[in-house]
Amino acid sequence: MSSTNTPIALITGGSRGLGKSMALKLAEHGTDVVLTYRSNRAEAEAVVDAIKQQGRRAVALPLDVGKASSFAAFAEQLHEALKQHWQRDRFDYLVNNAGIGVHADFAETTEAQFDELVNVHFKGAFFLTQTLLPLIADGGRIVNVSSGLARFALPGYSAYAAMKGAIEVLTRYLAKELGSRGIAVNTLAPGAIETDFGGGVVRDNKDVNAFVASQTALGRVGLPDDIGGAVAMLLSKESGWINGQRIEASGGMFI
Helix, strand or coil, rough: CCCCCCCCCEEEECCCCCHHCCCHHHHHHCCCEEEEEECCCHHHHHHHHHHHHHHHHHCCCCCCCHHHHHHHHEEEHHHHHHHHHHCCCCCCEEEECCHHHCCCCCHHHCHHHHHHHHHHHHHHHHHHHHHHHHHHHEEEEEEEEECCCHCCCCCHHHHHHHHHHHHHHHHHHHHHHHHCCCEEEEEEEEECCCCHHHHHHHHHCCCHHHHHHHCCCCCCCCHHHHHHHHHHCCCCCHHHCCCCCEEEECCCCCC
């Protein structure tokens, strides 16, 4: 970890949904936050303000994780933000969270949909992490967000889930190759959560919500704070010896 006592986390897609909950939970546990957003700056700045109200520092930066060609410029912008707001050259925690939802049966999935999922969920996480390696402090942490759909299969998510399966393999390789720097890398795999992801189907469709709850050991659908809390746990000092693992936060869905 960096020389100062307060760790800094970078959360991609931190302006809404699970990323927003992660940012607020980490701030609650004493972590400063850099969050990225793709287009809605006002939404991102509202999260920054909420973090500052908790007594923590925060900044929002624009980033499209589906455009790897922009990562070098983003790294420079991030470096400047670290120097300006924290007088530091490194941050401690990277959470590769940003994503999109595509629901399409295997037979109907288009090449354009497939390519977009690759760019955002796999290529983006791969090359953004690679680009940011010089800015991650030795002894830091990386959390890659996967999905319960990489373990169980529901029709309509073959391409999306395949990308998440790739992320889970990548996590183990990163843990192996970055271990010499003391950087632990883990996967967090949420189950079905009530957000606007995928058009908000889990949150807004009563039949889908009831079905998910009936297939979950704890008897309900997940909430964003369930995932925010899990990320805070994985990035805590007490979890430092957890490395190269897939942690599913689904309430016991389909077990």
